[in-house]
Amino acid sequence: MKSGSIGLGLATRQMSISTVQDKKQKTCGVFFLSLSLVLLALNILVPSLVNKAKQYVADQAVVATETVFSPVQYAATELMRVKALWEVQKNNEMLAAENERLIEWFQTANRLDAENRALRELLNMKEEDAVQYHAAKVIADTATQYSHTILVRMGSEDGLTKGQGVLSHEGLIGRVIETGQKTARVLLMSDVNSRIPVTIEGTQDRAILAGTNDGDPILDHLPKSHAIAEGQRVVTSGHGGIFPYGVPVGETYKTKDGWIAVRPFANANRANYVQIVDYGVPAGSATRSVASSGSTYLR
């Protein structure tokens, strides 16, 4: 009788402990859920504050980020190197042919450069402002299926500002959308929020290069009577006040859905270093819209 009552007491005590734990878990859960909802609301209400907070965290955690992401980058680079070994013979032949073609182009470029200088002198044209380049290391490829951005190790203390263009050696990659002291976030042109005014070389048709998050960006707002063929070069148009005219972007091709898409010259996924370019273009309307919105999805 006595042992039975002790057992019952123990069971009751354990049940009460469990109930307390359940209540504690529930309280904690409600607290963290509310906190998450407040954070989510802040994204919409004060996106600039959220972006500043994100950039501050990125600045503070720059060493940790590099440590975490560098083995992955290293593995990806090595994997690509192994892949390249299989194609070394083919690549060698292709490079030899390209080299010959480039030598011819070099001669042509020299001749055209001399001609251009002579004509400029003749017309007494004002020299364009010097373009400033900053080489920056990509410390984190933070692109996912929902947002295409990368983080570079260079920030406002190195002279970076919002809206500056980001290039690889092959062509345009994107633009700076947020700067911290030591880091900056780059919106890739494949992001669904990216819009870049472009011109198609040859036809001189203007369009907006719109990211889709899924594959290559497409050409939007094309004139109805355009005559764009496959394989035409696309360059920035200089409108919108971010990029000057002529920055190489990619080549056109037609998608199965009938859109004209652009295969970028530069592959942002492969870039370990990028060039941040200050063209000295004054911040125009497009730059202001980048600066004023701020949120990842409300750029």
Place this chain on the structure above:
Amino acid sequence: MSSLYSQRPPFIKALPIYFLNLVLLILSTQTVDFVAVDNVHVVVFLTAIFYWVVHLPAVLPLWFIFIAGLTIDFSLDSLLGLHAFAFVLYTLVLYKTRRIILSQPFIYHLIIFILSVAFFELLRWGGVSLLSMQILSVLPSLLAVVLNIVAFIPLTLVLRHLHRVVSGYGRSSL
């Protein structure tokens, strides 16, 4: 019915579990390039949440799950609070239903996980589509669901083995 917190293994003994949780969290801040689709983000940490909340909640406290969600939000430039919200909600639902899930065979665990991953991805896709005011392509999200499900079985095997080593937990039904 003993307190869940009294089941917490000693810190040193549970160190491999904490380490693996951390590794899964770090992996969840990375993306994979898959065939024609680049940058697919697979949140493998969901498997850790599912396994530990159902089997041994003491090793994965709610504050850690919240911080893990925020870490992913910060490191992947995601909507701040989105992963934290989804993780905490997922944990609370699992915590409420863990006794029912525990009594089911593995195939039911897999089905529940598939449903939860699909819901999680739908939440992310819907949230981002709504805020960017554009319908995003579903292919990368579908791929993320499939890859997460494919990763679930081997990861569960590893977690189960660790669980057995740390706490002498039972016979596998897998």
